[in-house]
Every structure is written in structure tokens, then in C-alpha cells.
Amino acid sequence: MHDVVVPRPAELSHRTARTVVTALGPDGRPLADADVVVAQQRHAFGFGNIGFDLIPLANGEVEAGGSVFGGARADLLPVLAEQWLALFNTATLPFYWRGFEPERGHPDTQRLLRTARWFADRGVALKGHPLAWHTLAPQWLEELSVDEVAEAVRARITREVTDFAGLIDTWDAINEVVIMPVFDKEPNGLTRLAARDGRVATARLAFETAHAANPAARLLLNDFDLSPRYEALIEECLAAGVRIDALGLQSHMHQGYWGEQKTADVLGRFARFGLPLHLTETTLLSGDLMPADVVDLNDYQVPSWPSTPEGEARQVDEVVRHYRTLFAHPAVHVVTYWGLSDDGSWLGAPAGLVRTDGTPKPAYDALLALVKGEWWLPPTTVRTDADGRFVLDGYLGDYTVTAWGRHGALTLSADRPAESVVVDAAV
Numbered sequence: 001m002h003d004v005v006v007p008r009p010a011e012l013s014h015r016t017a018r019t020v021v022t023a024l025g026p027d028g029r030p031l032a033d034a035d036v037v038v039a040q041q042r043h044a045f046g047f048g049n050i051g052f053d054l055i056p057l058a059n060g061e062v063e064a065g066g067s068v069f070g071g072a073r074a075d076l077l078p079v080l081a082e083q084w085l086a087l088f089n090t091a092t093l094p095f096y097w098r099g100f101e102p103e104r105g106h107p108d109t110q111r112l113l114r115t116a117r118w119f120a121d122r123g124v125a126l127k128g129h130p131l132a133w134h135t136l137a138p139q140w141l142e143e144l145s146v147d148e149v150a151e152a153v154r155a156r157i158t159r160e161v162t163d164f165a166g167l168i169d170t171w172d173a174i175n176e177v178v179i180m181p182v183f184d185k186e187p188n189g190l191t192r193l194a195a196r197d198g199r200v201a202t203a204r205l206a207f208e209t210a211h212a213a214n215p216a217a218r219l220l221l222n223d224f225d226l227s228p229r230y231e232a233l234i235e236e237c238l239a240a241g242v243r244i245d246a247l248g249l250q251s252h253m254h255q256g257y258w259g260e261q262k263t264a265d266v267l268g269r270f271a272r273f274g275l276p277l278h279l280t281e282t283t284l285l286s287g288d289l290m291p292a293d294v295v296d297l298n299d300y301q302v303p304s305w306p307s308t309p310e311g312e313a314r315q316v317d318e319v320v321r322h323y324r325t326l327f328a329h330p331a332v333h334v335v336t337y338w339g340l341s342d343d344g345s346w347l348g349a350p351a352g353l354v355r356t357d358g359t360p361k362p363a364y365d366a367l368l369a370l371v372k373g374e375w376w377l378p379p380t381t382v383r384t385d386a387d388g389r390f391v392l393d394g395y396l397g398d399y400t401v402t403a404w405g406r407h408g409a410l411t412l413s414a415d416r417p418a419e420s421v422v423v424d425a426a427v
Contacts, residue, residue, distance in 0.1 A: 001385045004038050006377045006394040014330040015045065015375075017414045018393040023384055023401055024408075026424035030388025036423070037402040040377040042123060044396035044413070045327065046278070046334030047371050048090035051119060053344060054081055055093075058118035059111055073343055076358040083354060084340055087368050090125045092280070092336055093168065095160060096136040104140050109163055116167040126168045127336075129280075130175035130222065131157045132206040134183050134190035141189030146196050149189035154209045161213035172248055172280065173219040174206040178229050185298075199233055204242050211243060222248030222280050226266055234273055247273065248280040252338065254290040254297055254349055257318040263325050271331035278334040279326060286315035286342075286361055287350035297347065307342055307350035307361065316362040319353075323370060392419075402427060 001020070008016060023031040056062055057077040093112060094100075101107040116126055132153055141149055161171065180202065181194040194202040203221065210219050221237065221244050223230050237244060247270055251258070258266070270277055286307040294300045326332045339345045342352040353364035377394045379402075384390050392399065392412060400407045401421045408421040 001389050001391050002382050003391040003393060004377070004380050004382045005391075006375075008375070008395070011328045012375075012395075015327065016393065016395055017412050017416070018391065019412055019416055020418045021390055021392050021401065021410065022418070022420045023388045023390070023403065024420055024422045025403075026406070026422070028422070031384055031403055031423065032386050032388050034384050034388070034403055035381055036384060036390070037379050037381050038377065038390075038392060039379040039400050039402070040394065040397060041400055041409075042089055042398040043371070043375070044398075044411075046090040046125065046336070047088050048092060048127070048334055048336035049084060049088045049340055050094070050336070050338060051084070051091035051115065051124075052094050053077065053341065054084065054118070055111065055115045057081055058115040073356075073358075076341070076343070079358045080340055080354065083360065083364070085122055085124070087364070087371060088337075089123070090127065090334060090336065091119045092127045092129045093119075095128045095130065097133070097156065098136040098138045101138055101156070104138070107159070109160075113164065113167070116164060120167055125170070127170040127172070127220075128160065128164065128168045130172035131160060131210060132173065132190060132202075133175035134180050134188045134194070135176070135185075137188040137190050142187060144189060146189075146192050149193050150197075150205060153190070153193070153205060157206060157209040158213045161210045161217060165214045165217075169214065169216060170218040171210060171220065172222040173210050174203050175222050176224060177203050177221070178223050178225040178227075178233055200236050200240050200242065203233075203237050204240065207242050207244065218245040220244070220246045220248040220278060220280070222250065222278075224250040224252070224281075226250075226270075231269060234270075238273070244275060246276040246278050246333065248278050250281040251279055252281055252283045252297060252346075252351075253318075254283060254285060254300075254347070254351070255292050255294065256289050257284060257322065260321060260325050263322065264329075267326075267329050267331060271329070276333040277329075277331045278336070279332065280334075280336050281338045282322070282335060283338045283346070283349070283351035284315050284318045284322065284363070285349055285351050286311040286363065290349075300347065302348070305348050305350055307352075307355060311350060312361050312363070316366045319363040320366050320370065323367060327370075327375070 177199050183191045339352050341354045342350050343356040345351050382390045403423050406423050408423040410421040
């Protein structure tokens with residue numbers, strides 16, 4: 001049999017599989033001694049970004065532009081969409097309760113449903129962020145008693161998880177629980193609830209409610225506090241029987257790149273729980289760094305925070321090193337970069353992979369060269385044997401096999417040593 005092999009280093013063996021593929025024609029007979037073209041279509045690994053800026057485009061509101069954090073220029077949205085889809089396969093959509101339901105009983109469901117369908121129609125997996133969070137909680141929660149807040153949280157989670165089931169089946173169930181009971185930036189209902197009931201009980205409410213609404217949902221516990229406090233919370237939740245499907249680790253590196261050793265240490269500390277790790281919020285700057293003595297990143301405000309040539313040279317190096325480290329770790333399943341463009345970026349920081357004028361930074365091109373270059377199988381011709389077979393040895397994910405103007409689809413996974421694909425769909 002002839003082999004189709006994607007070159008890769010030994011440390012990425014957990015990202016690949018070797019499968020004997022039998023190509024069958026529309027009549028079910030093997031395509032013997034035939035030239036077929038094999039091409040990768042999607043990574044199994046989640047290369048993600050937020051999809052906030054593309055909500056107006058998905059809803060036909062291009063003239064409005066904007067997102068929850070400010071938004072990109074409306075005239076650039078088609079360009080950003082093309083750049084987004086060329087690189088990423090997983091989108092995080094915003095369900096910040098204050099903006100999603102500013103008036104009780106009037107959620108922005110249809111707009112987010114249209115956005116989710118827009119991404120899904122383009123082969124993008126989706127995650128909702130977040131179901132429960134003290135920050136950006138609706139102000140009308142302040143009028144409720146703690147018992148009423150708990151009931152409102154249950155109703156909100158049940159509604160969103162039910163309404164989006166089948167489109168969004170991955171959620172940040174609850175966000176930043178470590179600080180939730182003592183959060184003092186502004187009054188909010190979730191902090192009152194967590195202060196009364198405790199972190200574990202509040203997390204349990206979110207997870208059990210969401211799982212009841214959609215038993216197939218994948219639910220994350222997500223936090224920026226990667227100290228032993230977060231580890232202790234995870235241990236307490238698991239000991240209490242809370243079903244956590246994956247752990248979310250935020251990594252906003254506005255104060256500088258962690259480096260390989262710190263990244264490896266963080267991954268090791270959280271991989272010990274045996275749960276998939278999602279790097280849910282990743283940023284690396286292409287301009288001046290935030291001072292190291294800033295404790296709460298939200299407190300740092302500057303009138304202008306531009307991208308610079310020196311910063312872009314640093315960013316491209318750090319993005320490549322960081323993604324190589326994460327892709328090489330077997331516990332990491334998803335990496336979500338927090339923003340494509342500098343326009344409307346969180347805190348106004350030059351954290352995007354694209355400049356405010358829509359031109360890609362070197363970091364965008366370098367990451368694209370990894371995801372769709374070094375870690376990717378382009379269209380490759382192979383000849384089948386007398387039984388219509390060939391060997392595909394590549395990165396886990398989705399592939400097409402094309403012959404004589406027709407193609408079939410297959411998924412390369414570690415648990416399928418043999419796979420048949422019927423080449424019967426018109427190209």
C-alpha cells in the first residue's frame with residue numbers, strides 16, 4: 001500500500017493517527033489502482049478565537065459594527081471574517097448576562113442564534129461564554145433576594161442551554177468562582193449568592209442546571225486565578241461530585257509572555273486532574289507591556305496603546321513558541337486566542353493578530369503557517385492498491401478523498417485503525 005504521511009516531530013505523536021483507508025466508489029466497490037487526492041479539512045484540535053466582532057455581519061448589520069468590547073470597523077468585517085475562517089475552527093460567543101438580557105425577560109436569543117448558525121454553517125465549533133459570572137451580571141438582579149437570584153440563575157442557564165442545544169454544546173458553566181464570593185468592584189447578585197452558599201454550591205448550581213438542560217453538553221470551570229486556590233476549588237468540586245467536563249485556564253499575558261517553563265508548570269499542575277484543558281483566553285501583546293505591578297488588569301487604562309514594529313517582532317516569536325508548547329501537551333484540547341483585531345480589543349491593548357486597518361501582523365501569518373502549513377495535509381495525490389487501499393498517517397481531524405470529480409469524507413482518529421470512505425458526492 002502507498003502511504004500519505006504528514007511530517008511531524010515525535011513529540012506530536014499524540015496529535016496524529018495512522019489509518020488504512022479503503023476508497024469505495026458510488027457502487028460500493030473498491031477504487032483499485034486509482035489516483036485519489038487526500039486533503040485535510042479540519043483539525044480535531046480546537047484552534048479558537050472569539051467571534052464577537054462578526055455578530056453584526058452574521059445578522060446583516062454590517063453598518064452597525066461593534067461588539068461587547070467596542071468592535072471592529074464595519075467596513076472591515078468581511079475582511080476579518082475571511083481572516084478568521086482561514087485560521088480558526090472554534091468560536092467563543094458572548095453570553096454576558098447584562099448585555100444579553102438587560103431587561104428581564106427580553107434576551108438577545110435570536111441574534112445569537114443567527115450568529116451561531118452562521119459559524120456552524122462554515123464548519124466552526126462553538127462555545128458559549130459564560131452562563132454564570134458575577135461581572136457583567138444584569139443590574140436587575142440587585143432587586144432580588146438571594147433565593148430569587150439563585151432561581152434567576154437556574155432559569156437563565158436552562159433557557160440558554162436548551163435554546164442553543166445542537167448549535168452550542170460547550171459552555172463556560174461558571175466563570176471566575178475563586179474571586180466570586182469576595183468580589184468588591186461593584187454590587188451584583190452572583191457575589192451575594194456565592195458569599196451565602198459558598199463556591200462549591202454555586203458551581204454545583206451552574207453545572208447541574210446546565211447538564212439537566214442538555215446532558216450531552218461539555219461544561220467548563222473557567223478562571224484567571226491559576227494559583228493553588230483554583231486547584232483547591234477543583235478538588236473540592238470533584239470531591240463533592242460536581243461533574244466538570246473540562247478545565248478553563250485564562251492566559252492574558254498583557255504583562256509579558258509566560259515562557260515555556262511557566263507554561264509547562266501551569267499545564268502540569270492542572271493536567272493532574274485528568275480533565276481536558278482549554279486555554280480559554282489567550283493574549284500576547286505587540287506593543288508596550290502592562291507594568292508588572294498592576295494587580296487587576298482592568299485597572300490599567302491608557303489613552304492610546306498602539307502596536308509597534310518592535311512589539312510585533314516580539315509577538316510573532318512568542319505566539320509561535322506558545323502554540324508549539326500548547327499543541328505538544330497531550331492534556332490541551334483547545335486554545336482560544338482572545339480577539340482577532342486590535343480594533344475593539346479587550347482593554348484597548350494591541351493584543352490582536354490583525355492591525356486596526358485590517359492588515360495581518362506577522363503573528364497571524366506565522367500562526368497560519370503552523371495551523372494550515374506545518375500541522376496540515378494539503379491536497380496530496382496517492383495511488384490506491386488492488387483493493388482500493390492506502391495508508392493515511394496525519395494529524396487528527398477531518399479529511400476528504402477525491403477521485404474522478406467526486407469526493408467522500410472521513411475522520412482520522414486514534415481509535416480507528418481502518419476506515420472506509422465512499423467517494424460519491426459531487427465536488
